[in-house]
Amino acid sequence: MRTKNAVGQYGEELAAKYLRSHGFAVLERNWRCELGEIDIVAREGDTLVICEVKTRRGLNYGTPLESITYKKLTTLRKLAGRWLQTHQLRPAAIRIDVIAVLFDQNTPPSVDHIRGAA
Amino acid sequence: MSLAHTWSVALVGLEGHLVEVEADISQGLPKTTLIGLPDASLSEARDRVRAAVVNSGERFPDRKVTIGLSPATLPKTGSHYDVAIALSLLTAAGVVEPGALKQTAIIGELGLDGRVREVRGALAMTLAAARASFERIVVPELNAGEARLVPGIEVYGVRSLRQVLALLRGTEIPDEAPPRAEPRLLSESLTRVPEVDLDDVIGQREGRRAIEAAAAGGHHLFLHGPPGSGKTMLAERLAGLMPDLSMDDSLEVSAVHSLAGLLTSDAELVVRPPFIAPHHTASLASLVGGGSGMPRPGAISCAHRGILFIDEAPEMHPLTLDTLRQPLESGYIEVHRAAAVAKFPARFMLVLAANPCPCGLSGTNQGTCNCTPQVLMRYRQRISGPIKDRLDIQRQILPAARNIAEGERPESTEVVAARVRAARDRQAYRYRNTGWILNSEVPGPVLRRDYPLDSASQKLLEDLYSSGRLTARGLDRVVRVAWTLADLEGIDQPTVDLTHQAFQLRSGEPLTDLSDARPLKGSMP
Numbered sequence: 001m002r003t004k005n006a007v008g009q010y011g012e013e014l015a016a017k018y019l020r021s022h023g024f025a026v027l028e029r030n031w032r033c034e035l036g037e038i039d040i041v042a043r044e045g046d047t048l049v050i051c052e053v054k055t056r057r058g059l060n061y062g063t064p065l066e067s068i069t070y071k072k073l074t075t076l077r078k079l080a081g082r083w084l085q086t087h088q089l090r091p092a093a094i095r096i097d098v099i100a101v102l103f104d105q106n107t108p109p110s111v112d113h114i115r116g117a118a
Numbered sequence: 119m120s121l122a123h124t125w126s127v128a129l130v131g132l133e134g135h136l137v138e139v140e141a142d143i144s145q146g147l148p149k150t151t152l153i154g155l156p157d158a159s160l161s162e163a164r165d166r167v168r169a170a171v172v173n174s175g176e177r178f179p180d181r182k183v184t185i186g187l188s189p190a191t192l193p194k195t196g197s198h199y200d201v202a203i204a205l206s207l208l209t210a211a212g213v214v215e216p217g218a219l220k221q222t223a224i225i226g227e228l229g230l231d232g233r234v235r236e237v238r239g240a241l242a243m244t245l246a247a248a249r250a251s252f253e254r255i256v257v258p259e260l261n262a263g264e265a266r267l268v269p270g271i272e273v274y275g276v277r278s279l280r281q282v283l284a285l286l287r288g289t290e291i292p293d294e295a296p297p298r299a300e301p302r303l304l305s306e307s308l309t310r311v312p313e314v315d316l317d318d319v320i321g322q323r324e325g326r327r328a329i330e331a332a333a334a335g336g337h338h339l340f341l342h343g344p345p346g347s348g349k350t351m352l353a354e355r356l357a358g359l360m361p362d363l364s365m366d367d368s369l370e371v372s373a374v375h376s377l378a379g380l381l382t383s384d385a386e387l388v389v390r391p392p393f394i395a396p397h398h399t400a401s402l403a404s405l406v407g408g409g410s411g412m413p414r415p416g417a418i419s420c421a422h423r424g425i426l427f428i429d430e431a432p433e434m435h436p437l438t439l440d441t442l443r444q445p446l447e448s449g450y451i452e453v454h455r456a457a458a459v460a461k462f463p464a465r466f467m468l469v470l471a472a473n474p475c476p477c478g479l480s481g482t483n484q485g486t487c488n489c490t491p492q493v494l495m496r497y498r499q500r501i502s503g504p505i506k507d508r509l510d511i512q513r514q515i516l517p518a519a520r521n522i523a524e525g526e527r528p529e530s531t532e533v534v535a536a537r538v539r540a541a542r543d544r545q546a547y548r549y550r551n552t553g554w555i556l557n558s559e560v561p562g563p564v565l566r567r568d569y570p571l572d573s574a575s576q577k578l579l580e581d582l583y584s585s586g587r588l589t590a591r592g593l594d595r596v597v598r599v600a601w602t603l604a605d606l607e608g609i610d611q612p613t614v615d616l617t618h619q620a621f622q623l624r625s626g627e628p629l630t631d632l633s634d635a636r637p638l639k640g641s642m643p
Contacts, residue, residue: 063180065148073147100148100180112180117147 011055011101011109014040018111024049031083038079042096042097046068050080052117055101064100065112083103122216125223125252126187126202127243128194131413131453131460132373134246135225138188139199141206146182153188157195157457159470166197166228174232174279179211187542193457198237201226201256204279205286217307218286222254223247225261230278233297236260241376244268245369256282260297263374267369267387278478298549306467316355324629325352328513330534331623333359334541336556338468338508340501343515344482349471352515355429357393358467358531360424367423370463374422378415392424394466398434406451406464408440413453413460418445421466430548431470432500439505442468446508449559470501470509482516510558510595512626541605557601562594571597575617582621596620 016026019042028041042053052072054064061067076096084094100112123140131366137154148227150164164185171178185203187194199347202224206273208214225243227235237243240261247255248271256534257265262275276282277294284291294566302443332339339356341349363371363513372388375381381388396405396417408417418426426442428434445451449465475494480487489497506512548569554560560569570576579596582588600612600620607616622629 062147065180068147114147114181115145 001079007057007103008053008055011103012053014101014109014111015051015053015099016040018113019049019051022080022113028063033079033082033086035079035082036075038076038083041083043091044095046092048084048089048094049097050076050083051097051099052076053099053101055103056101058105059102065098065114068098068117120210120212122206122214124202124206124209124219126199127223127246128192129196129239129242129246129377130192130458131462132242132377132415133461134188134243134249135190135192136246136250136252137194137199137202138182139206139224140186140188140564141203141210142184142186143179143181143207143210144184145426148180148182150183152185152187154185154190155193156187157193159197159201159371160194160232163197163200163203163228167207167229168199169230170200170228170232170279171204171208173230174283175431176208176283177211177214178206183207183210195457196237197235198225198239198243199226200228201234201279201282204228208283214283214286214465221252222256223250223252224256226256226258226276228279234276234278234282235256236297238379238485239373239377240265240375241267241369241381244271244273245373247271253443254387258297264372264381267372267380305342308486309446314354314358315531316352316358316534317528319348319351319355319528321528322348322352322515324513325515326529327629328511328623329353329356329359330538330606331599331602332356332467332469332511333535334538334599334606335510335545336467336558337510337599337602338470338558340470340472340506340509341515342472342474342512344480344484344517345473345478347515347517349515353425353429353469353471354393355531357391357425359535359538360391361535361542362389363391363423371423374415374419374462378420380420390424392421394418394421394424395427395429398428398430400434400438402435402438402441405438406445407453407460407462408455409576413455413458413462415451415462416451416500418442418451418464418466419462422463424466425469426466427469427471429471431472432497434500436502436637439500440502443504443508446505461579468509470505472501474514481514484517507589507591510599511623514626537606540608541602544608545601557598557605560598562591562597565594565597565601569601571600571617572611572614574614575600575612578614578617579621588621590626596624599623 019026024042024044026040026042031038038050039053041073042051044050054067056064095116098114098117102110120143123138126137126139127134128137152161182621195247209216225237227237229235240257241264243267244265245254248268255271257275259275259277262273264271277297280292326424333356343349368387368389377386394417405416405418407413407419445464451462451464453460456600475487476497477487477489479485579593583593600617603616603620604612619629
């Protein structure tokens with residue numbers, strides 16, 4: 001369990017770095033409520049970006065992106081609403097992104113960013 | 119992200135339509151959608167293609183993939199789009215150079231390991247691609263034989279997706295295990311052209327005359343007689359009397375057989391007239407063609423330009439037999455199904471065989487027939503009037519023991535086939551500017567107007583007509599057979615004796631001209 005958490009955390013760290021280097025402002029990380037957790041909340045221009053980070057250590061169980069199910073996306077949408085409600089913000093646009101981080105043996109970790117996943 | 123397209127072929131009946139296979143890879147979570155009215159076997163292409171691409175050592179795009187088959191309104195069926203889909207997708211993903219597949223049609227089913235499996239109808243698809251002036255076609259190796267029969271298009275037979283990719287990249291083509299042909303139990307029993315010779319048939323002068331005339335003019339034939347008298351024997355030898363198919367016919371017949379899955383993988387063109395003998399329990403759909411969704415050709419289309427032999431015809435369901443009426447007239451069959459209307463060629467020679475009655479003894483000296491008149495009548499009525507009317511030649515076949523007269527050796531297939539060929543040449547020459555080839559195809563009015571009989575023959579037919587022994591339609595048919603007999607004799611017009619014999623052949627009366635010994639020619643004036 002510990003290893004798994006550590007991998008996940010490291011992945012999220014990489015994802016946050018990636019976003020910052022691409023002109024996103026990271027507003028909040030690991031925001032939780034009873035519905036679940038938002039990995040990263042960021043802002044790109046006047047668009048609020050709810051970002052799910054998925055990290056995997058290999059392709060034996062499919063690609064990280066494949067593991068994002070419809071159910072997960074529905075949860076993310078609900079979480080986005082809850083976050084806005086809590087923070088009383090009215091951004092011009094809201095988007096849900098998915099970032100896949102893959103640690104494959106012998107190669108540097110790869111970051112795959114999908115804008116507007118749902 | 120990226121867009122690409124390749125070409126494949128959809129078949130509606132024998133007619134091929136070019137289908138554009140587009141692939142779009144766009145931002146979004148991994149998901150593959152296939153649009154353009156696919157049926158169940160085509161929808162599964164998504165999973166087949168995915169596995170095949172991955173197992174060929176390529177990456178399947180980790181994005182939203184949309185595959186579109188257009189024209190979108192044409193319902194598409196079958197698994198032969200797999201390779202086109204895979205290549206379209208890989209082009210969109212940048213694995214294959216865009217433009218590498220210009221002017222190239224692609225057909226083939228993919229196995230999960232990336233093997234390219236054989237498909238049905240490759241010949242018709244290749245024809246369609248060639249007609250649409252494509253320069254190349256990629257086909258499964260097992261179908262390459264039939265595809266190469268089509269002139270004017272370069273054929274690439276491949277064993278696997280890896281081989282196609284190597285071909286496109288110009289790298290060394292990997293060697294793959296040769297594909298295993300699927301067992302073709304059906305084809306052997308269905309298209310079997312019996313290797314039998316006419317010199318096995320002893321006696322049976324009337325029967326021999328009947329099949330010779332039928333083969334020469336393409337006349338439908340009805341053979342009846344007690345069990346074991348040699349009906350089947352004669353019918354099987356009929357195929358051997360017919361000349362090889364012309365190039366155009368051969369392509370058409372091969373295309374139908376390819377679609378029906380009857381062509382073997384070392385396929386060469388079907389050059390001999392097919393001999394199709396469905397059992398009398400054959401269903402309606404198996405005979406005329408059909409199937410759910412996309413129609414497939416039936417036995418009558420497989421018998422196109424050949425022989426459809428139905429043994430024990432009265433045992434067949436009368437409704438099934440009656441479906442033959444329309445194709446007998448028009449030479450094609452239209453099969454209507456929810457998804458499409460398919461038109462298949464079906465210009466066949468119908469040969470029916472029957473026992474004289476249910477017990478098989480009526481009219482013979484082998485025993486007493488104990489069928490009641492009512493049973494007899496019902497049995498004979500099972501072949502309907504309209505079908506009987508289309509049978510130009512009717513012959514009773516009696517057991518050989520009864521009419522073996524002389525010990526001379528019977529004529530062989532080779533000898534008779536030569537006469538048939540000569541007779542067909544005469545017909546082809548006579549009808550050279552009309553589009554017809556055989557006497558049996560020429561419409562009655564044209565026959566009466568352009569090819570009138572001599573006055574004696576006309577008088578004979580008028581007498582027969584006015585005495586009620588011949589119907590108006592029957593009259594035309596007798597004239598056709600008379601022309602065939604004249605062509606067999608090598609004379610320019612039927613004589614009154616030949617016309618009379620043509621009438622006898624049709625009405626089933628004994629042939630008077632055959633009372634003296636063989637050469638028939640000698641007995642003619």
